[in-house]
Structures are given as C-alpha cells and as structure tokens.
Amino acid sequence: xxxxVTRPLPHVETMEDLLTAACLVEEAAAECLQSLCxxxxxxxxxxxxxxxxxxxxxxxxxxxxxxAEMEPHWRAQxxxxxxxxxxxxxxxxADMDEAHYLMQPAHGLQLAARSARxxxxxxxxxxxxxxxxxxxxxxxxxxxxxxxxxxxxEEELARTQSPREDWSHDxxxxxxxx
Amino acid sequence: xxxxRKPSDYKSAIKPIWCPGCGDYGVxxxxxxxxxxxxxxxxxxxxxxxxxxxxxIPAYIGAYGFHGLHGRALPMATGLKLARPELxxxxxxxxxxxxxxxxNHFLHACRRNVDITLLVMDNRIYGMTKGQxxxxxxxxxxxxxxxxxxxLQPLNAMAIALIAGANYVARAFSGDPNxxxxxxxxxxxxxxxxxxxxxxxxxxxxxxxxxxxxxVQRGALTPAAxxxxxxxxxxxxxxxxxxxxxxxxxxxxxxxxxxxxxxxxDLLEGFAP
Numbered sequence: 001x002x003x004x005v006t007r008p009l010p011h012v013e014t015m016e017d018l019l020t021a022a023c024l025v026e027e028a029a030a031e032c033l034q035s036l037c038x039x040x041x042x043x044x045x046x047x048x049x050x051x052x053x054x055x056x057x058x059x060x061x062x063x064x065x066x067x068a069e070m071e072p073h074w075r076a077q078x079x080x081x082x083x084x085x086x087x088x089x090x091x092x093x094a095d096m097d098e099a100h101y102l103m104q105p106a107h108g109l110q111l112a113a114r115s116a117r118x119x120x121x122x123x124x125x126x127x128x129x130x131x132x133x134x135x136x137x138x139x140x141x142x143x144x145x146x147x148x149x150x151x152x153x154e155e156e157l158a159r160t161q162s163p164r165e166d167w168s169h170d171x172x173x174x175x176x177x178x
Numbered sequence: 179x180x181x182x183r184k185p186s187d188y189k190s191a192i193k194p195i196w197c198p199g200c201g202d203y204g205v206x207x208x209x210x211x212x213x214x215x216x217x218x219x220x221x222x223x224x225x226x227x228x229x230x231x232x233x234x235i236p237a238y239i240g241a242y243g244f245h246g247l248h249g250r251a252l253p254m255a256t257g258l259k260l261a262r263p264e265l266x267x268x269x270x271x272x273x274x275x276x277x278x279x280x281x282n283h284f285l286h287a288c289r290r291n292v293d294i295t296l297l298v299m300d301n302r303i304y305g306m307t308k309g310q311x312x313x314x315x316x317x318x319x320x321x322x323x324x325x326x327x328x329x330l331q332p333l334n335a336m337a338i339a340l341i342a343g344a345n346y347v348a349r350a351f352s353g354d355p356n357x358x359x360x361x362x363x364x365x366x367x368x369x370x371x372x373x374x375x376x377x378x379x380x381x382x383x384x385x386x387x388x389x390x391x392x393x394v395q396r397g398a399l400t401p402a403a404x405x406x407x408x409x410x411x412x413x414x415x416x417x418x419x420x421x422x423x424x425x426x427x428x429x430x431x432x433x434x435x436x437x438x439x440x441x442x443x444d445l446l447e448g449f450a451p
Contacts, residue, residue: 028355031186031207039198076182079214083356090356097353097381097388099198174197174308174382 009125010085016074018126018135019066021086022142023078025122026063029092029115030056036099036108043101048108055112058149059092066142091115091122102170104163109153116150183217185210190240196231201352201378201387202299206238208352209268209297211359213241216366218266225268226255228280231306232272232299232378249279252287255294260433263293266366273300274312277335281313284335287371288342293430295365295372298335299352301380301387309383336375336412336423340405345370345426347408349419351394352378361422370430377418390418399423 012018033056040049067075094115098107120143127139188210196202213223223241227233229248236243242265246254255269269287276284276298287296302319304310311321311328314335318327339347346368350358358376365372377394379387399421402408408424 027184035203035207036198038193039196039203042193042195043198079182079184079211080217081215083211083215083359086356093355095391096203097199097201097379097391101198103198 009122009129010087012126012129012135013131015135015138016071016077018130018138019070020074020078020081021126022123023063023066023070024086025090025092025119026059026066028090029094029119030059030063032093032096032115033059033112036094036096036111039099040101040103045101045103047105048103051105051108055108055153062145062149087122091118100168102168104167106157106160106163109157109160113150113153113157116146116153120146120150183214183220185214188213188220188223188240190238192237194234194238196234197305197380197382199379199381199388200231201301201376201380202232202235204352204355205232205297205299205358205376205378206235208355208358208362209235209239211355212362212366215359215363216266222264223266223268224255224258224262225270226258227251227270228275229306230272230275230304231380232270233275235270249275249281249283251276252280252283252294252296255296256287256290256292259292259294263432267294268297268366269294270297270299272305272312273298273302273314273335274304277313277333281333285338285342288339288344288373290431291343291345291370291428293369293371293432295362296374297362298373298375299378300335300375301378301384302332303380303383305380305383334413336373337409339373340408340412340424343371343426343428344373344424345428345430346372346422347412347424348373348422349375349377349399349412351390351396351418351420352376353391353394354396354420357396357420364422368425370426370428377420393418395419397421401425 010021033052037049037052037056092115094111098111123139123143127136127143130136130139220241225236225239225243227236227245228251236245251269251271255267259267300314302314304312309321310323313333317329320327336347346365348361350361365374377390379390395416398419399411401422411423
C-alpha cells in the first residue's frame with residue numbers, strides 16, 4: 001500500500017532539524033488534503049469537501065503547534081532548505097491520483113489513513129535514528145500524536161458505510177477512450 | 179528575521195478546475211515550493227501559457243501571468259523576458275500545446291536560449307478536448323479517432339531540445355513534489371533556456387498512467403558531460419527515467435546589441451517626415 005519510493009531519512013542533528021522536518025511534513029499533508037477539499041468543492045461533492053477540510057485542519061493544527069515551538073529564525077529558514085532534504089515523496093502527501101469526483105467518505109478516510117500511517121512510520125524511523133535522548137523523546141511524542149490521529153481516522157472508517165460497487169458510475173461520463 | 183514566504187503565498191484565490199487526481203495539481207504544488215525555496219517576490223515572477231488543461235496554471239499562481247493563444251506561450255515569454263529581463267519568466271503548457279501547435283516556437287526558443295524556464299506537463303494526450311492523440315502519444319494507443327493507434331513515432335522532445343540548443347534539459351514526475359520543486363528551482367537558477375518535461379498523468383483519458391508512480395525511475399538521468407552522451411541517455415535510455423540530463427554553458431541571448439538599436443533608431447529618424 002505504501003509503495004512509494006523514498007530517499008533515506010533527512011539528516012537530523014538538532015532540534016531545529018527535527019521540528020523543521022516535522023513541520024514540513026505536517027504542512028505538506030495539510031496542503032494536500034486542502035487541495036482535495038477544493039477539488040471536491042469544484043466538482044460538486046460537498047460531503048467530501050467537508051470531510052477533507054476536517055482532515056486538513058487536523059494536520060494543520062499539528063503544524064501550527066510545531067511552528068509555535070520553533071525559534072523565529074528556524075521558521076523563516078524552513079522553506080529555504082532543498083526540498084529533497086526531507087524526502088523524495090513527502091510522507092504525508094496523499095495519493096492524489098486516487099481522487100475521483102464521485103469518491104465516497106470511506107475512500108477519503110482510507111486515503112487520509114494511508115497518509116497518517118506514512119507520517120507515523122516517518123516519525124518512528126526518525127525516533128530510532130536520533131543522536132540524543134532529547135531529540136528521540138520529541139520524535140516519539142510526534143509519533144504518538146500521529147498514532148492518535150490514525151486511530152481516530154480508522155475508528156471513523158470502521159463506522160463509515162462501504163461504498164456501493166457502482167459508486168463511480170456516471171450517467172454522463174467523460175468520453176473514456178480505448 | 180522576517181517570516182519567510184510560504185508555498186501557499188504563491189497560490190492565487192482561484193481554485194483549479196482540473197479533474198480530481200490530475201498530475202497537474204502536483205506540478206502547481208511543486209512550482210509554489212520552488213518559488214518559496216528561492217524566496218522570489220511574487221511581483222518579480224511571470225508565468226506565461228497557451229491553451230490546454232496544463233496551460234490554465236498561471237491563473238492558479240499568485241504572480242503575474244498571461245493565458246494566451248494556443249501554442250504561443252514561448253514567443254510571449256521570450257518577448258516579456260527580453261523587455262523585462264529582471265523578471266523570472268516561466269512558460270508552461272502541455273505536450274500538445276508546446277510540442278505540436280507550438281512546435282515551431284519550441285525549436286526556436288531552444289535555439290535562442292533566452293533565460294526562460296519551460297515546464298511541459300506531458301500526459302501524452304489532448305485532455306481538454308477529450309482525448310485525441312498528441313505528439314507524444316504511443317503509436318499503438320487506441321482512441322476514438324485512431325482505434326488501432328496512430329502508428330506514428332512519438333516525438334522525442336528532450337532529444338530535440340538538446341539538438342536545438344536548450345541550455346538545461348530535465349525530466350521530472352508530478353508525483354514527486356519535493357524532487358520536482360528542487361528541479362524547477364535549479365532550472366530557474368540555471369542561465370538560459372531550461373526545459374523540464376514533467377510526466378503528469380491524465381487520470382481521466384489515460385488512467386493507465388496511474389502506474390507511473392511505480393514505474394518512474396527517479397534520478398536515473400544524470401547530467402551528461404557531452405551532448406552526444408546526453409542524447410544517448412534520452413534516446414536509448416528508459417522513457418520514464420527522471421533527472422537532469424544536460425546543464426549547458428551557452429550564454430543566454432538577451433536581445434539585440436544596444437548599438438544596433440541605436441542604428442535602427444537613427445534609420446527610423448532618417449525616414450521621419
């Protein structure tokens with residue numbers, strides 16, 4: 001499921017490195033979910049738009065908390081790092097190609113769960129690679145926060161009706177070639 | 179220290195109307211990340227396009243933009259860069275817009291080597307007009323117009339860019355937003371005409387392209403030492419290899435010699451009534 005190829009973990013030596021990585025991951029995930037929200041709004045799927053807004057807010061609130069913890073000059077520097085420092089495919093970025101204008105809440109929750117799981121795995125790997133106890137402790141806290149989100153998403157998914165088999169049927173579809 | 183510009187600072191208030199799942203969303207995100215990496219002032223950026231799904235991109239970027247005629251992104255971008263050299267000028271479009279309708283301009287933009295960055299979102303189909311074969315469509319790909327395929331050789335635009343004189347040539351993937359952002363920033367920094375061919379899946383008319391995320395060979399292209407080596411990499415190498423294949427050192431064209439302009443002015447004044 002998490003088939004994307006990523007480069008090795010970013011080189012983290014300081015609290016600035018760790019919080020920068022965490023903030024960039026959460027911000028990218030929030031941006032991606034916000035984009036999905038807008039896609040659904042534009043394509044007249046208000047139920048999914050509302051769901052993606054809620055999921056984006058979840059990630060954005062974590063980003064805001066991390067940002068508040070960062071020194072002002074760390075914040076200013078975070079976008080000046082080469083984006084490849086973090087990873088090839090940002091862990092929190094959802095599989096955008098799975099979006100569909102008729103998608104159902106279960107699809108959105110599955111997509112968000114995969115994104116949260118990748119963030120969790122990323123923090124988990126970071127925690128294992130930290131050079132000192134303070135950094136490891138903070139990475140473990142970040143991991144625990146995402147684990148809580150993941151549980152909440154999975155619980156909601158369990159309560160959500162599975163999509164009908166013909167969920168993508170459209171009486172007036174685009175002309176699919178071939 | 180003042181707050182740095184964020185990627186979201188480079189987005190406009192207009193929401194994209196691409197199909198959900200379109201690769202162009204990833205390109206838009208990467209462009210804004212590249213601008214944030216370079217910390218460019220929005221008023222010093224211009225994004226110029228022609229027509230097509232990909233060519234809608236200037237509307238979604240919070241900078242100067244021009245959505246012009248089909249195939250004409252490059253002449254407009256060239257004129258703008260020569261008139262306002264202080265601007266960072268990007269041209270953007272799809273494979274049909276840039277390689278077919280704008281094919282002639284593509285050749286001469288490479289040859290002129292004006293300091294512009296061209297982003298070609300290649301999905302190997304005309305998406306906006308509902309799925310006709312483009313210059314990069316595979317010969318056996320079946321469409322309503324060509325049920326048995328076109329049997330035409332796809333255009334190898336990267337090879338053409340190299341031969342015609344582009345100073346920076348790369349291929350990237352829309353599903354790799356961090357890598358793409360870094361490549362766009364690098365292309366903007368590199369002097370002269372830079373071309374990035376971006377594999378950007380059309381999930382509506384080419385749903386099979388969703389497999390690209392598993393097939394793309396990230397970083398398989400590396401800067402070649404010589405032009406023949408670069409050509410070999412893009413002609414005989416894997417079609418879904420990404421990376422920078424050429425970083426040339428040809429000086430960019432910055433317009434006619436000012437002395438020539440003076441002579442022209444003298445000539446015009448000589449004919450003035």
